Amino acid sequence: AAEAHAEGAASDASVAFGVSAAEPKAKLRVRGYVRGAALSAERLIHVPGLGDFAPQRVTVLRDPHEISRKIANSRDEMCIDTSAQPEERVLRRNKLMDFEYEAEADELANEQTWPSNDELAAAERRRAGRSQGAKTVSAGEEYAAGWEPSDDDADDGEDGEGDGEDMEEQEEAEEIGMAGSAADDDDDHQGSDAMDAEALGEAEEEAARMELLRMRTHRDEDARFPDEVDTPLDQPARTRFARYRGLKSMRTSPWHPQENLPLEYAKIYQFENWPAIQREVLHTQAIEADEETEAAQGSFVEVELWVPLAFSELFGIGGDIDADADAAATAEADTGGTLQGRNALLVLSSVNTHENRLSVVHFTISLTAEAEREEITLASKQPLILHCGFKRLLVRPIFSEDNRRSTKHKLERFVQPNRQSVASVYAPAIFAPAPVLAFLPESAAPLALRNVPVASGSLLGVDANRIILKKIVLTGHPFRCHKKKAVVRWMFFNPEDVRWFKPVELSTKFGRKGHIRMPLGTHGYMKCYFDGTMVQHDTVCMNLYKRAFPKWGTSTYRLV
Numbered sequence: 001a002a003e004a005h006a007e008g009a010a011s012d013a014s015v016a017f018g019v020s021a022a023e024p025k026a027k028l029r030v031r032g033y034v035r036g037a038a039l040s041a042e043r044l045i046h047v048p049g050l051g052d053f054a055p056q057r058v059t060v061l062r063d064p065h066e067i068s069r070k071i072a073n074s075r076d077e078m079c080i081d082t083s084a085q086p087e088e089r090v091l092r093r094n095k096l097m098d099f100e101y102e103a104e105a106d107e108l109a110n111e112q113t114w115p116s117n118d119e120l121a122a123a124e125r126r127r128a129g130r131s132q133g134a135k136t137v138s139a140g141e142e143y144a145a146g147w148e149p150s151d152d153d154a155d156d157g158e159d160g161e162g163d164g165e166d167m168e169e170q171e172e173a174e175e176i177g178m179a180g181s182a183a184d185d186d187d188d189h190q191g192s193d194a195m196d197a198e199a200l201g202e203a204e205e206e207a208a209r210m211e212l213l214r215m216r217t218h219r220d221e222d223a224r225f226p227d228e229v230d231t232p233l234d235q236p237a238r239t240r241f242a243r244y245r246g247l248k249s250m251r252t253s254p255w256h257p258q259e260n261l262p263l264e265y266a267k268i269y270q271f272e273n274w275p276a277i278q279r280e281v282l283h284t285q286a287i288e289a290d291e292e293t294e295a296a297q298g299s300f301v302e303v304e305l306w307v308p309l310a311f312s313e314l315f316g317i318g319g320d321i322d323a324d325a326d327a328a329a330t331a332e333a334d335t336g337g338t339l340q341g342r343n344a345l346l347v348l349s350s351v352n353t354h355e356n357r358l359s360v361v362h363f364t365i366s367l368t369a370e371a372e373r374e375e376i377t378l379a380s381k382q383p384l385i386l387h388c389g390f391k392r393l394l395v396r397p398i399f400s401e402d403n404r405r406s407t408k409h410k411l412e413r414f415v416q417p418n419r420q421s422v423a424s425v426y427a428p429a430i431f432a433p434a435p436v437l438a439f440l441p442e443s444a445a446p447l448a449l450r451n452v453p454v455a456s457g458s459l460l461g462v463d464a465n466r467i468i469l470k471k472i473v474l475t476g477h478p479f480r481c482h483k484k485k486a487v488v489r490w491m492f493f494n495p496e497d498v499r500w501f502k503p504v505e506l507s508t509k510f511g512r513k514g515h516i517r518m519p520l521g522t523h524g525y526m527k528c529y530f531d532g533t534m535v536q537h538d539t540v541c542m543n544l545y546k547r548a549f550p551k552w553g554t555s556t557y558r559l560v
Contacts, residue, residue, distance in 0.1 A: 016556035017051050017101055017356075017428055025306040030346060031061070034301060037285075037350075038294040041091035044099075044351040047307055048392050049314045051557040052099070052351050052428075057304040058091040060295050092292045097351060101358045101428060105266035208446070215377040219414040227471045227543075237474070237492055238500040244472065244544035246504030251406045255547070257465035264552040268426065269357040270464040278431050281353045303348065310560040315346060349390040354429055360464040360550065361427045363388065363436045364402055365457035366420045374446060376454050378415040381551055383441050385559065386423075388459060389434035394441075396554035397423035400468045411470040411548045415455065422460060424468060427555045434459040470548040473541050479525065481534040487520060488528050488540045495519035498526045501542065506530070509539045 028047075044052040231237050247253040271277055295301045363386065367376070378384070381396045399421045400409040415421045423438075438455035439445070445452075476491030492498050498519035506514045506528060514530030528540065 016553075016558065024309050026309055026311065027056070027304060028307045028311060029302060029304050030348060031300070031302045032346075032348075034295050034297055034299045036297065038289060038296055039299070039301060039303075039350055040285075040294045041093045042095055042097065042293055043353075044097045044356060045303065045305060046349045046351055046391055046557075047305075047311070048347065048390060049557070049559040050307060050311060052356060053305045053307060054096055054099075055093075055303055055305050057302075058295065059302045060089050060091065061300050061302055062088060063300040065300075091295060094293065097353075097356060099356065101356055102267040103269055103358075105263070212375070212377070212446075215379065216375055219377045219379075219416070222413050223416055227473045228475060229472045231474055231490075231492060231497075233493060236494065237497040241472070241474075241544055244546045246501075246543065247545055248505055250408055250410070250469065250471075250543075250545065255408055255467055255469075257467055260547065262549055262552075264426070264549070265464065267358065268464060269354075269359050269429070271354070271359060271429070271462055274429070274462040275432070277354060282431075285353070310558075313560045347390055352431055355431065357429050358426060359429050359462050360466065361425055361430060361462050362460040362466060363397075363423045363425075363457055364420055364460045365415065365423050365436060365438055365455040367415055367417055367455055368453050370449060370452050371454040372417050374448055376440075376446075376449065378438075378455065380411070380413055381554075383444065384423075384455075385439040385441060386425075387437040387439070387453075388430055391430065392557065392559060393425070393427055394556050394559055395423075395425040395427065396551055397425045398468065398548060398550050399423055400548075408467045408469050411468050420457070423457075424466070424550050425555050426550050426552060429462045430459055432459050432461070468548045469545045472544050474544065476540040476542075478534055478536050478538060478540065481536050483533055484514075484530050486514075486528050486530065486534040486540070487525055489523075489525050491540065491542065492524035492526070494524055495522060498524060504542055504544070507541050507543065508534075509541065510535070512538070514540075 039058065041055055041058040045055050046052050232240050247255075367378070371378075378399075380398045383394065383396055386393045386395055386397075399412040399415055401412055402420045402422050403409050409422065412421055436455075436457045436459060437453040438457075439451070440449060440454055442450055445454075474491050476488040478486040479489045480487045492501070498516060502516045504516075506516065508514075508530070512530040512532045512534065514528050517527040517529050519526050
């Protein structure tokens, strides 16, 4: 039989983690036992693979499988004592947990100034004049136009961050093999009518093997030369790396967690101390327990809720399956038909307080023995299916190092073998403890790893202030050396970039520390001074950092 486990709006998040009002639904009835904690009719219920739903009706029933006590009567005959059986009752619901996963964002909260009415009126006149083909613009109107972004600047970020961000995304895709040619090769093979099915299968296997080999090559290169990038030749380095900054020490240098946050942070909830909040919620739920609104542990209950019709795809329920005594769930569609399933184990779990709030959730994971044997490569922002406790999420996590000695953690492009990493995603908060298993989507998993976990771990915590820094290393080579002085080339290619990055500290692979004195010539050469004698076969490095965030809108409970 199915088991009901109690454990711990109209927005994009509501659709991703709940149900859409416009989506066709069916009524689902589930009968089973309450395990763990009490089951409340006032909290949402999570259906694995679909999301959170509001219970329409929760009924406590007589246990059909309870071992009845037999007592002897005056005639030495045995009879059944049913006095211990609870009466059937419907749980009362005074209130219901909401579906507001996202916080109400105030897009103007970061504004420091606000234009006056005269400036707004001048901007409106300028906009009207532009639409009428006016060619003369006054100085005041030019000033007022500064408050209104033009169409050409709509896609640009601060300090030219827009183009740099697009280029960075493209370069990251090339680095981790996300924009490979395997998919194009597959489309070409599938579009060829001359190839038979066997040849097409061989071509797909060869393309998948080449994609796996390319990913493995990038991972090995990242392990040998971590974070090293080339300075672009087609644009200034001060433009390409405008969002990066130098740190004297990644572990001890200050970095405020509320600095330069993305707009998505206005839509999430930032919990100051998640373990303390979890303890408080569980304590409050225990002392406010009400038998009229909750079913105690061990009770046999029937839960009714509306679920999407995609429920049948996940649990193999369809109209062509006959019902029998072992039916685990029955869904009555709006059309009057009945969708029935047989022997489909379904585990429902209650959503605790604050578990319907979006935040930044972190998991510790490491590759499994099967994944290492198949030499699987997991890259940042690669689709994964996470089984966390009773919940399943389709996510694109970013990985970082698991460093408990610092408040700043370095972004990792790949999950390296024999090393534990931290996966971070935007997702509803989850109570600990919660073990985690990571699976590849069926379309991307090799045949040997379908339905086999590629990584395992546990929930680390819910913390929006965890600082994840992406590190890049610009390298140069000593051209001439004289004691502690050196002329370095090939790190930059124009003197303006040398002056821009002059405050950043330099280091070498032989352990020297130094700084830039001045640019030399017009080709990016620079004079540098170090704390020890320089040798010509050393390599000069400059470490730059910027904060990285998970990708918004890539996490969902919906697997179908």
